[in-house]
Amino acid sequence: MYTPIVARADGARAFAFFLRVAMQSLVFGELKIEVTRSRDTIQLDWKGRSNHRNPETVLMPFLAQVTAAVGHPECVVKMHFEALEFFNSSTIAVIIKYVKDVRDKGVKLVFVFDPRHKWQKIFFDALWIFQKEDGLFQIQPIAHP
Amino acid sequence: MTTEIARDGAGVSPRPLRFLLQVPVGPEWRNIELLRSAVLNCLAAVFDDLEFGKLVAMVTSELMENAIKYGEWSRAEASHLMVIVRGMNGSVEIDVANPVPRGSPKVAALEAMIRAIDSYPSPREAYLARLLTISERPTGSSVSKLGLARIAYEGRCRLEVRMDDAAEMLHVVATVETRP
Numbered sequence: 001m002y003t004p005i006v007a008r009a010d011g012a013r014a015f016a017f018f019l020r021v022a023m024q025s026l027v028f029g030e031l032k033i034e035v036t037r038s039r040d041t042i043q044l045d046w047k048g049r050s051n052h053r054n055p056e057t058v059l060m061p062f063l064a065q066v067t068a069a070v071g072h073p074e075c076v077v078k079m080h081f082e083a084l085e086f087f088n089s090s091t092i093a094v095i096i097k098y099v100k101d102v103r104d105k106g107v108k109l110v111f112v113f114d115p116r117h118k119w120q121k122i123f124f125d126a127l128w129i130f131q132k133e134d135g136l137f138q139i140q141p142i143a144h145p
Numbered sequence: 146m147t148t149e150i151a152r153d154g155a156g157v158s159p160r161p162l163r164f165l166l167q168v169p170v171g172p173e174w175r176n177i178e179l180l181r182s183a184v185l186n187c188l189a190a191v192f193d194d195l196e197f198g199k200l201v202a203m204v205t206s207e208l209m210e211n212a213i214k215y216g217e218w219s220r221a222e223a224s225h226l227m228v229i230v231r232g233m234n235g236s237v238e239i240d241v242a243n244p245v246p247r248g249s250p251k252v253a254a255l256e257a258m259i260r261a262i263d264s265y266p267s268p269r270e271a272y273l274a275r276l277l278t279i280s281e282r283p284t285g286s287s288v289s290k291l292g293l294a295r296i297a298y299e300g301r302c303r304l305e306v307r308m309d310d311a312a313e314m315l316h317v318v319a320t321v322e323t324r325p
Contacts, residue, residue: 030178051181051206053174053214086181086199089207089291093279100280118196119203122299129273130280 028058031087035066042066045080050087059094063101070107077107081124082114082142092123099130099137108136115141162323164191164232169225172213172243180228181206191232192323201237204300204319205230207292208241211317215251216243227314238320245308245315252308252315258290259304262297272298293317 026033031050036043044066052058066077087095102109115121121141130137166187170176184205189198205228212226223244231238245251265271275294296302302319309316 049178051178053210086203086206088210089295090210092276092295093291096276096279097282117199119199119299126269126273126276126298129277 026058026062028052028055031055033062037069040074041076041078042069043078043080046084048083049085050091052088053090055088055091056094056097059091060097063094063098067102067105067107073106075108076110077102078110078112080112081120082112082117084120086119096130099127103130103132103134103136106136108138110138110140112140112142116144162191162232163234164230166228166230168228170228171225172216172218174213177206177209177213180209184230188230188237197323200300201230201239201321204239204296204302204321205241207296207300208239208317208319211292212241212243216315217245217249217251220244220246232323236320236322238318239302240316240318242309242314242316244313246313247308247310249315252306255306255315255317258293259306262294262304268294268297268301 025035028050029052030048031052032047034045034047036045050059070077099109111124111127113120113124115124124139124141127139131139166184168180170180181202185195185198185202187198188201189195192198209226209228216226217223226244227240227242229238229240229242231240262268262271265274272291272294275291279291293304296319297304300319300321302321305318305320307316307318308314
């Protein structure tokens with residue numbers, strides 16, 4: 001079920017959360033996640049390489065903040081992976097866990113990847129198993145002319 | 146470091162192609178990215194195929210992560226892991242070895258993990274099963290055990306374990322065909 005942030009925090013805290021998530025990107029070793037916020041979308045652009053030994057220590061709290069900043073049921077968390085060069089299996093585990101966590105909260109999640117990168121195509125092709133009829137999770141290859 | 150390249154053709158080629166990259170490196174985490182980048186560039190140049198270079202680099206990286214995480218580094222003589230990439234006429238073998246004492250239960254545990262992957266009808270199904278398991282586990286579980294399944298599926302590799310009792314080094318070997 002969708003749980004609005006106001007159910008867990010007062011207005012001032014929610015606004016502070018919004019500002020922090022909306023304006024701060026994450027830099028974690030060789031990985032950068034740029035955050036862009038509009039009314040209906042929180043966009044995360046993954047760039048560089050995620051090769052940390054314990055990525056969950058930083059990525060999980062960061063992603064939990066993103067989820068908490070979803071302000072209304074139509075708001076979508078959209079993750080762009082086109083500029084990601086590499087991630088290790090520990091990072092994949094964090095991402096997979098996040099797919100499950102946001103579905104449990106009723107949050108819409110979209111992954112965007114570049115099928116010209118073979119490794120991205122192979123990886124994202126496997127994620128169909130997490131797509132359900134509820135449409136909460138979608139995977140989109142970017143189109144090339 | 147020894148690199149011997151006998152190049153016979155460009156691309157992921159059906160023609161004979163033999164080379165050897167063999168490096169001992171310390172078990173520092175930063176060395177994984179250094180070797181991943183090196184292998185990527187080396188293989189991309191040898192095969193004139195960046196995507197194949199990325200594939201072999203990913204396999205090398207995942208095997209090195211396991212070697213550093215699960216190697217027995219407490220003994221004084223356990224100072225390095227060995228990374229070997231061999232081009233062998235139609236296939237590339239990625240061999241990463243870490244110190245393990247003779248009789249260690251880690252060898253049997255690793256063999257059991259590979260048997261479990263092989264028990265599925267395909268590497269893809271083994272990988273999907275692992276993803277589903279990860280998605281259902283409690284938040285806070287930090288061990289994914291996804292690396293070997295990823296190597297088998299994304300890397301299209303056969304996996305095997307070789308224990309060198311004399312050197313007390315455990316080799317995990319991933320072999321990928323260069324022919325499509």
